[in-house]
Amino acid sequence: MHRPEDAQPLNVEDVALSDPTPGADVPEAALVSAAAADDRQPLATTAPPPTRTLATPNTEALPGNGLRRDAGSEADATQKVGSGADAAPDTDSGPDASSGPDASSGPDAGSGPDAGSGPDAAPDTGSGPADGTDASVRVAGGGGVGGGAVDLTLDEARRLILRAQGLLGADARKGGVHAMLRRLGAVQLDTISVLARSHELVAYARLGAVSRPAVERAYWHDPAQSFEYWCHAACILPVEHWPLYSFRRRAFRERKFRWHEVPDSVDKLLDQVRESGPVMTSDVGGAKNGGPWWDWSDSKIGLEWLLDIGELVCTRRVGWRRVYDLAERAIPADLLAQDLTDEECVIRLAGIAGRSLGVANRTDLIDFLRLKGRYAAILDEALLSGAAGLTPVTVAGWPGKKGQANAWADPAALASEPRGRHRTTLVSPFDSLIWHRGRTERIFGFTYTLELYVPKHKRVHGYFTMPVLAGGRLIGRVDPAREGTTLVARQVHLEPGLSPAKWAGAFADALWSAAEWVGCDSVRVERADPPELATMLNAPR
Secondary structure: OOOOOOOOOOOHHHHHHOEOOOOOOHHHHOOOOOEOOOOOOOOOOOOOOOOOOOOOOOOOOOOOOOOOOOOOOHHHHHOOOOOOOOOOOOOOOOOOOOOOOOOOOOHHHOOOOOOOOOOOOOOOOOOOOHHHOOOOOOOOOOOOOOOOOEEEOHHHHHHHHHHHOOOEOHHHHOOHHHHHHHHHOOEEOOOOEOOOEHHHHHHHHHHOOOOHHHHHHHHOOOOOOEEEEEOOOEEEEEHHHHHHHHHHHHHHHHHOEOOOEOOOOHHHHHHHHHHHOOEOHHHHOOOEOOOOOOOEOHHHHHHHHHHHOOOEEEEEEEOOEEEEEEHHHHOOHHHHOOOOOHHHHHHHHHHHHHHHHOEEOHHHHHHHHOOOHHHHHHHHHHHHHOOOOOEEEEEOOOOOOOOOOOEEEOHHHHOOOOOOOEOOEEOOOOOHHHOOHHHHHHHHOOOOOOOOOOOHHHOOOOOOOEEEEEOOEEEEEEEEEEEOOEEEEEEEEEOOOOOHHHHHHHHHHHHHHHHHHOOOOEEEEOOEEOOHHHHHHHOOO
């Protein structure tokens, strides 16, 4: 695979968000957004104690081998829990959720134009069509482990999911970005910046016109409120979740391999950080060796390896460049002191994933955390026993065996009816609402492919296509760009079967709200499907 011809070169600093599979074609493999395991090496059956001794490789706790997925495996996700499959089921078909080329002016440009000084929890001004503003539903009672599964219609499940994701109701905006991160459990990082970087778009989708400096302060602050690590991909995570990822840090330590060989000088590099304080790659010789963009220097490899194993941590950035510090200096002592077993880590993370997703089947939970092997088996046992704290449910239309639960839900979410107004917004391709493309189709009937890795002449919907959420459904997609102070929609597509007359207003609200957030004062639609939608969207407001 070649990088798309209209993408700008990656800065080597950005490749920290991508960890390709050893032995693969590097330019293609570097497009994945998970730390890839080396499947050529044997899997260990037990995790080592958290010491600095490096043992035989174990890849089961690492976040997967990229995003090549078997589109026919969705049904496998509903097999009897406790099967302990060696690999997590996958349903996507391509690198849709990967970290890719930077389409902005480069990481040194910072985070783009200020979106204004609006409050962290700006009010929702786009409610979509009138029939989508009230999201109250009836939720079946009962359920729980031993009490039978709760029956949910697809519409009920969808509304529970939207509320859990902070996209339905005013309560989701309470507490601003800080609370949003904790609701979601993880926010994916990506180098691409079209309207804004993805971690900013995720906050905007839920909170409205939150100022972009406020987003940065909520994610990267001193003292640390969050840290960067591998969850579904390279993510911003609440700092209080630090102990929960010790199972993955142990696995990285045991492996002693990224997609580069770890240099022998890594201990000297750690000593340098300990003595001199926080560093960036420029402080230790730079990130590149002088070859292609993936040709990292030993210093860069060493810093990333020390981050993987938890000796170093990134809790802030400067100009989109990571600042590395000792975990013992940056992470609160009470969190560092917690020594959780692998089982405790996976069980607690399963609860976090379940609450974030609202309603999820096994595939969804596996994909959120990128588990496999014995770690997936721990998840299975936690779901079967109820240790994960999730309630078994049966969602109409989701794959599964008759008479058996085919998903799990947050019991607190089941206890109340989702009410309030739906958000009308553009959705980042790297938003956890649509992380799993099979799940997106299952919930919304929306087939989504990110085409930035598709050759330009073969693209159907555009380079950086963003779904449009309105009325509790994904109504279409737009390929946005900027020309000065104009937001340009190079292509917009309304989902088949939807009326342009009914949904054009919601589409326009989504476009104009995004335009105002990024400092644009006009919107231009160049091409639309159906064609009459362009006329409606280009009409004066």
